[in-house]
Amino acid sequence: MSAERSPDEIRREVQRRRTFAIISHPDAGKTTLTEKLLLYGGALREAGAVRAQKAARHATSDWLELEKQRGISVSSSVLNFEFRGHRVNILDTPGHRDFSEDTYRTLMAADSAVMLIDAARGVEEQTRKLCEVCRLRRIPIFTFVNKMDRHGRDPLDIMAEIEDVLGMDVVPANWPVGAGSGFRGIYDRLDSRLVLFSGGEHGTHRVDERVIPGRPDSRAIAEAMGPFAEEVREGLELLDGAGAGLDASLVSDGSQTPMFFGSALTNFGVQPFLERFLELAPAPVPRSSGGRGIDPVEHPFSGFVFKIQANMDPDHRDRVAFVRICSGHFMKGRQTTHVRTGKPIRLTNSTLLMGKDRTEVEEAYAGDVVGLFDPGIFRIGDTLSDEPGIQYAGIPVFAPESFMRVEVAGVQKRKALEKGVEQLVQEGVVQLFRDPEGGSASWILGAMGPLQFDVMIHRLKTEYGVGLTLSPLPYKIARWPQAGFRPEDFRYSERIRVVRDRDDRWALLAPSEWDFQRLLERNETLVLAETPDPSLFEGAGSAR
Numbered sequence: 001m002s003a004e005r006s007p008d009e010i011r012r013e014v015q016r017r018r019t020f021a022i023i024s025h026p027d028a029g030k031t032t033l034t035e036k037l038l039l040y041g042g043a044l045r046e047a048g049a050v051r052a053q054k055a056a057r058h059a060t061s062d063w064l065e066l067e068k069q070r071g072i073s074v075s076s077s078v079l080n081f082e083f084r085g086h087r088v089n090i091l092d093t094p095g096h097r098d099f100s101e102d103t104y105r106t107l108m109a110a111d112s113a114v115m116l117i118d119a120a121r122g123v124e125e126q127t128r129k130l131c132e133v134c135r136l137r138r139i140p141i142f143t144f145v146n147k148m149d150r151h152g153r154d155p156l157d158i159m160a161e162i163e164d165v166l167g168m169d170v171v172p173a174n175w176p177v178g179a180g181s182g183f184r185g186i187y188d189r190l191d192s193r194l195v196l197f198s199g200g201e202h203g204t205h206r207v208d209e210r211v212i213p214g215r216p217d218s219r220a221i222a223e224a225m226g227p228f229a230e231e232v233r234e235g236l237e238l239l240d241g242a243g244a245g246l247d248a249s250l251v252s253d254g255s256q257t258p259m260f261f262g263s264a265l266t267n268f269g270v271q272p273f274l275e276r277f278l279e280l281a282p283a284p285v286p287r288s289s290g291g292r293g294i295d296p297v298e299h300p301f302s303g304f305v306f307k308i309q310a311n312m313d314p315d316h317r318d319r320v321a322f323v324r325i326c327s328g329h330f331m332k333g334r335q336t337t338h339v340r341t342g343k344p345i346r347l348t349n350s351t352l353l354m355g356k357d358r359t360e361v362e363e364a365y366a367g368d369v370v371g372l373f374d375p376g377i378f379r380i381g382d383t384l385s386d387e388p389g390i391q392y393a394g395i396p397v398f399a400p401e402s403f404m405r406v407e408v409a410g411v412q413k414r415k416a417l418e419k420g421v422e423q424l425v426q427e428g429v430v431q432l433f434r435d436p437e438g439g440s441a442s443w444i445l446g447a448m449g450p451l452q453f454d455v456m457i458h459r460l461k462t463e464y465g466v467g468l469t470l471s472p473l474p475y476k477i478a479r480w481p482q483a484g485f486r487p488e489d490f491r492y493s494e495r496i497r498v499v500r501d502r503d504d505r506w507a508l509l510a511p512s513e514w515d516f517q518r519l520l521e522r523n524e525t526l527v528l529a530e531t532p533d534p535s536l537f538e539g540a541g542s543a544r
């Protein structure tokens, strides 16, 4: 067993931690950038492996059936590496077709986010949604404009779009020199220096950097920029004249985003980004427990469960609860309290997950994520704490965008079905809504995307021995009434369905945003919320 650490040791360890998630739309290059960060962090000797694994998933025999069928990763994880004295934790946020509530929940465990944008596509739908959650939590967002090696949009255009669509002020930390096949470097506005890139062997290795210090109008820099000198200088002058400078307090509450340019494919710009990001991104800050800020260093071990992952492999049917450590020092074998039940719990079977390989973890600190084997005692949002009186606010419920009706065939298996559904709903696999007048025959399941339903069907079959038939419903949006709501007003409504959510709150389901707009226009006293408990974002956020 590892030894107790002194407060100074804990402070040093916590201060060097950077825990973040990458948010992006599918195909913007998240896998590629993650891999390149690992390459620069020394966790990979040569790039190519992560993307190759992604491509080879169909072919790998021991991947779980569902993963094989869908070619997606159900078992997402935490990647970590050391870089220049920092302990870097990247929380994997499943994107793609496997977009699910877990993607959002993971953002509750991050201290900052890297928003990855495809230079040709600008702000896309999933990026916007994920960014919204980060904004609600008021965590810092760093923008990386990727694929600069391809012809994309004008950088000023992308800046304006982020400001308009996402409502953040954008402050370019650097500015691209050239674009497309002519992309050759960045001008670092914060350190007044030009960084030119070469080599990298098509992104498999680190690139060479030539650094020329000075202002953009200096002769050495103008010469080095060659044909791009005039254009870059104009852009930089425009930025200097127009915008505010980087303001740490505005970055820290997410109202200002530092912007970087690069190409994850060729590695151009990856290292300058990583260095600056680690310098600007926050170490773990106090989290709120009942309105009180729990300092990550001053308090003993505490953390909360933000995700529960069931292994669907029948030979290893275990569950892992992912715990974000919010304060103190974690030691294997240590006893702490499971706050919801008030029971003592010994943290023996802990694993720190690195990709698909599980390594036993002996100790960890605030900012880290540990996976605990879960014999069925954890729920999403549960707090673990050595100190009495700490309870982190739960994880908010995110509005589903896809709804299915449960078809209950016969009474024979109904009990098993009800038990299975109830338990998997508890685990947060899908959300359950009920028609106020019906029993299980009127169950409606809600999810972010199709993956969640597939996981539900698969697990009910393998773990509870019951088949589940679902039929799609036309609803796409859920809203929770906060005031001015009378269920009887909707008795004859054809488009809006009134239901109870899993916590017995009223909820409304509709096929489109337009339905709710019309409803609000007709009913001035009605107030609708996009999530049932908006205040939880504050609670699950940082107490600054």
Ligand code: G4P
Binding pocket: 024, 025, 026, 027, 028, 029, 030, 031, 032, 033, 051, 146, 147, 148, 149, 150, 262, 263, 264, 265, 266
């Ligand atoms: P994702 O995880 O966000 O979905 O994106 P991923 O990294 O899988 O990248 C999606 C596609 O974009 C891949 O191309 C990848 O090579 C490409 N890409 C990523 N970063 C860059 C970049 O900086 N510049 C350019 N030009 N392309 C980039 P693909 O054709 O789908 O796969 P592959 O044939 O390259 O393997």
